[in-house]
Amino acid sequence: MAIKNLKSKRVLVTGAASGIGLEIALSFARRAAQLIIIDINAGALENAQQELRKLGGQCHTYVADVSDPIIMKELAERVQVEHGPLDVLVNNAGVAFLGSFQCTPIQQWHRTLNINVMGAVHGCQFFLPYMLEAGGARHIVNVASAAGLAPTLNMSAYSASKHAVMGMSDSLSLELMGTRISVSVVCPGIINTPITQVSPSGVGSNIRPDQVTKLGEYYRKNGAHPSVVGEAVVKAVRSGRGLYW
Numbered sequence: 001m002a003i004k005n006l007k008s009k010r011v012l013v014t015g016a017a018s019g020i021g022l023e024i025a026l027s028f029a030r031r032a033a034q035l036i037i038i039d040i041n042a043g044a045l046e047n048a049q050q051e052l053r054k055l056g057g058q059c060h061t062y063v064a065d066v067s068d069p070i071i072m073k074e075l076a077e078r079v080q081v082e083h084g085p086l087d088v089l090v091n092n093a094g095v096a097f098l099g100s101f102q103c104t105p106i107q108q109w110h111r112t113l114n115i116n117v118m119g120a121v122h123g124c125q126f127f128l129p130y131m132l133e134a135g136g137a138r139h140i141v142n143v144a145s146a147a148g149l150a151p152t153l154n155m156s157a158y159s160a161s162k163h164a165v166m167g168m169s170d171s172l173s174l175e176l177m178g179t180r181i182s183v184s185v186v187c188p189g190i191i192n193t194p195i196t197q198v199s200p201s202g203v204g205s206n207i208r209p210d211q212v213t214k215l216g217e218y219y220r221k222n223g224a225h226p227s228v229v230g231e232a233v234v235k236a237v238r239s240g241r242g243l244y245w
């Protein structure tokens with residue numbers, strides 16, 4: 001369902017301390033929404049809160065690891081008690097792993113799937129019951145990727161995780177037909193964020209350090225500003241329609 005007026009609406013964004021998540025939060029804050037921002041990086045989250053508060057609205061922070069079901073269940077309970085049901089839930093937190101399939105260690109598969117897929121699952125699983133119980137027009141946005149639509153080299157774990165987010169979002173969207181909660185899935189392309197700033201241990205053994213440097217330079221030169229995604233998410237929520245791009 002469309003939520004045209006975002007003033008004072010409760011909007012929770014995961015992975016909001018950086019990049020796309022921060023810009024999504026800023027886009028909602030510019031419409032006077034009340035922000036609840038989540039990240040695993042406490043220092044960056046505090047900086048994000050300061051930036052968001054400059055816009056004049058409310059911004060609450062919670063440090064949490066989206067991949068941990070116990071922490072996420074407790075977070076949902078706490079947010080419900082301290083703020084009430086969410087109007088908008090944005091599952092954005094994510095990580096990338098660069099490396100060929102054969103050079104992607106099993107622990108990197110687990111990390112990527114636990115954060116990118118289970119992070120979004122935990123968000124939906126634990127916040128949705130409160131949103132349904134409260135009634136009214138509400139919206140879930142899951143951040144997938146163009147890598148969830150098209151084949152990509154050296155990104156099998158990331159690509160698999162984003163395909164899973166698409167599939168989960170599609171099924172959830174169908175199951176919620178008949179309620180007033182809509183689900184959008186957003187598929188950004190190349191966006192200039194710190195996601196490419198990975199340490200040598202954060203890539204597969206087939207990737208050379210100079211290739212990581214080049215990738216970062218390519219994103220800086222050619223990537224879209226993350227505010228493009230922030231505005232697209234606001235548009236999705238205001239229109240109440242699913243969004244693929």
Ligand SMILES: NC(=O)c1ccc[n+]([C@@H]2O[C@H](COP(=O)([O-])OP(=O)(O)OC[C@H]3O[C@@H](n4cnc5c(N)ncnc54)[C@H](O)[C@@H]3O)[C@@H](O)[C@H]2O)c1
Pocket residue numbers: 014015016017018019020021038039040041044064065066067092093094095096115143144145146187188189190191192193194195
């Ligand atoms: N940058 C791109 O080109 C691009 C393209 C398509 C999709 N995406 C997706 O957009 C989302 C945001 O990425 P970004 O580019 O802004 O990256 P980013 O690295 O700038 O931001 C990701 C944020 O998520 C947080 N995070 C990581 N693991 C977490 C965890 N376990 N729990 C809580 N927070 C955690 C990080 O601390 C960081 O603040 C991701 O889901 C990513 O896959 C990015």
